[in-house]
Amino acid sequence: MQRPEAWPRPHPGEGAAAAQAGGPAPPARAGEPAGLRLQEPSLYTVKAVFILDNDGHRLLAKYYDDTFPSLKEQMAFEKNVFNKTSRTDSEIAFFGGMTIVYKSSIDLFLYVVGSSHENELMLMSVLTCLFESLNHVLRKNVEKRWVLENMDGAFLVLDEIVDGGVILESDPQQVIQKVNFRVRIFLPAPHSHLPQAALPTLPTPYPPGAGRMLGTQTLPAEATTSFRGGGDGS
Secondary structure, eight states, X not given: XXXXXXXXXXXXXXXXXXXXXXXXXXXXXXXXXXXXXXXXXOSBOEEEEEEEETTSOEEEEEEOSSSSOSHHHHHHHHHHHHHHHTTOOOSEEEETTEEEEEEEETTEEEEEEEETTSOHHHHHHHXXXXXXXXXXXXXXXXXXXXXXXXXXXXXXXXXXXXXXXXXXXXXXXXXXXXXXXXXXXXXXXXXXXXXXXXXXXXXXXXXXXXXXXXXXEEEOGGGGGOEETTSOBX
């Protein structure tokens, strides 16, 4: 007889409402154990990626669907996730109908969020790729100070790994090559009169209060801390 824990996990519903109300699972199909429902395969694996400091404050976040449509809901979710994971040695958590994989580094916590039925190994491959890519870009200084001073590089790395919730790349070396290529596009040609201030620098720190480059758009420093998948601010 198959052990109960070997069955797929039930899908009780996702999102802020399900997390608070604990809604019932969808009805099972014929032949399925009660409370279980098979999920259709989807390329949209990742719901969110965010980085918090060791006090639970957001440094970087991107959400790829409408599970948490407002900034208030996102911040509440991140706070609850941090409270659940910051004092444990595990790398996987199940919270609010979602699967969360995470990793700590010095004074940072990195999180990748997927649906409750997502493969933890897939989510972990995204997390590992993100950490190792940031480790390279930040010259092995994956900590709060360096992430804040190189926020443009962090977003470039994340955009090469996940786009709209779809995993694009899980090889850190490929991510670094693509990031370097994107940065070189903005470098001035020899004898160019294009002002250097108009170009992104990676990973040179920005002066306090300066705007940061993301793609071809200059944004104020505080505007880079929250983006929805596709680059739109939340």
